[in-house]
Amino acid sequence: MSDDELDEVPFSKRPDWADVVPIEQDDGPNPICPIAYKDDFKEKLNYFRAIIKSNEKSSRALELTDSIIQDCPSNYTVWYYRREILKVIDFDLQEEFDYVGAMGESDPKNYQIWNHRRWLVETYNDNSRELEFIAERLQEDGKNYHAWGQRQWVLTHFKLSLTDELAFVDKMLKTDHRNNSAWNQRYFVIAQQYLSSTPSATSLPQDVIKKEVDYAVSFIKYSPNNESPWSYLRGLYNGTSLNDEDLIKLLVEMKGKYIGCAHVLSLLIDIYVEQNKPESLTEAVKICTSLMNNIDQIHRNYWQYRLSSLESKLNSLKQQ
């Protein structure tokens, strides 16, 4: 009998379960928001209660958790009990990875499934399947937050190659320029290399910033309105001055080329504010006005707010 066929036989009809007396759920006389479970699910839980009561940790109990998890993969208690069983019975690690892998394929955004996977990897100190499995999930959904979280964990926990990871991210970004999760992963790698390793560092080294600006710009050239590389570029300067001659030259050039690109204008305003000179602020006011009135009308209220703040900065400078 295959697993699927076996699954169709109710537990109450299985000879090897005849010794177990199922226990009903007790929700009291007036349950609120009761869930209309299907009968077979209700029955599985009835048997689960009996197993918990007798504290049975066996392969048939494992099979029962398997069956409940299929219906309710978010049930953290059942997953917990499954791990308690695995701790005491003999089982095949590859089979367990296959099982949690299949679950992860059909329900890739479930916390418990990812958590169980992480537990297996950590407990049995075996990361041999991880990067490939995660890459497959990311091929299906490049922005899966769980998958990226697991990836970062594996990379740091096992100190895996960040150079290889940079190549992986590059491949992901070539597939979808707008994948902000992949841009974040690039920042993760750069930060691991240059920030986390030097706890005293508050900003990236200048040569790294230049190299990464070039990388971002190479994507901006294809689609200037893609917010992700702009956000990345701005983030590189976190903790350091934006008032950089090369950057300004580049942005002014792009401003002329990409007419109507809100991102380049927004960044220029930030630089002009940092410069805090009358001519810079006058230019910022001009740019902000066009964002408000023409280029980015959805965020009109916001640009209006920035405009008033720019104008008051300019006025106070003029009065000095």
Add this chain to the structure above:
Amino acid sequence: MSQSFEIEKHIKYIKRNLMALPSPYTSALPNHLSIVYFMLSGLDILDRLDQEIDDTLSTQIKEFVYSRQILPYYQQPDDNIINCGFRGANFIGQPFDNSVQQQQQSTTSSSTPSSSSLCLCQSYPIVACDQSTLANSYCALMILRILRDDLGRVNKKSITNAMKHLQQPDGSYVGASGGGESDMRYLYTACAISFLLEDWSGIDIDLALQYIRSSFGYEFAFGQGPLQEAHGGSTYCAIAALSLLGLLDQEFPKQSVKREKLVQWLVMKQISGFSGRTNKDPDTCYSFWIGASLDMLGAYHLVDSNLVSSFILGAQHPAIGGISKIPDSFPDALHSYMSFSGLSIIQNNNQTAGQGEKFNFHLQSLNCSIGLTNKTANTFLNNNK
């Protein structure tokens, strides 16, 4: 699709769910109390709590919630203290009547004889897999507050003691004693529980602050953890945690670059409704996560309320009520609740900005950092002053 707020249909939607949830909600079993919270807080926002929940029903719901409390075992009160709090549902065979030992009175019928020194213990031993989760404890306390319960039968100390064990060396929290992911969501729920219990002893605040700071990413918004992608949900959790701790303005001083950039990130998530991450599509739940974050930062007036409200109203189900994730799709409890909250934030911000009747959906205003109406929050906040 409708552009007026169909309040009566939503009331019916909630009442139907209170009676029974369809089988697709099976996966919500372990977090059942969150669904109950969405429905009751929803009624509260829609300003129909008193009308729809009479005293009998209110008592029944409170008993139901209290039946989910995991209390220290009266014979070994120090055993498995880490499991205490509230579970999502009684699905591993716990008795409904957990026989809380109370001196004054026993509201459930078959309590074992009480002993005066054994207040708030349970009559049966705790088993290892009977675990509370922070999310369910948080929802249980919120429901009790909505129903004007004084939390008199909550063993507060056992919850804060359990919480101490859930905080990780990096300052974040795991959601349950059985393990699992640790992130900003649970850090927020830990803060919310402390706030509701008026007891912060379960949190190492300096450590929590460190985690919050280290999760502020290059996009000037928060991820679920350090170096994770900036996300509307985790950004809400971080800002609301800071707000409950009374540290929001200290961590993000007014006019500081980081506050200004955070506000800009939030504002730029507006596409029509809000999206939760850069280059993602809008979703009604972010009308709360992003909207509430902006509200706490005093910056909601910087977005286009017209577009947000149209997006939400367009996602109402024309026949059965409720609100879905995106227009032309099926409603669910979470997105309905988040959308009611989102509309309440719009209404409140436009009232103070003098926008008149246009955004008056006849909703109660929201305390954005705790996720209750101000009407409910004030019932216990005022007591503390």
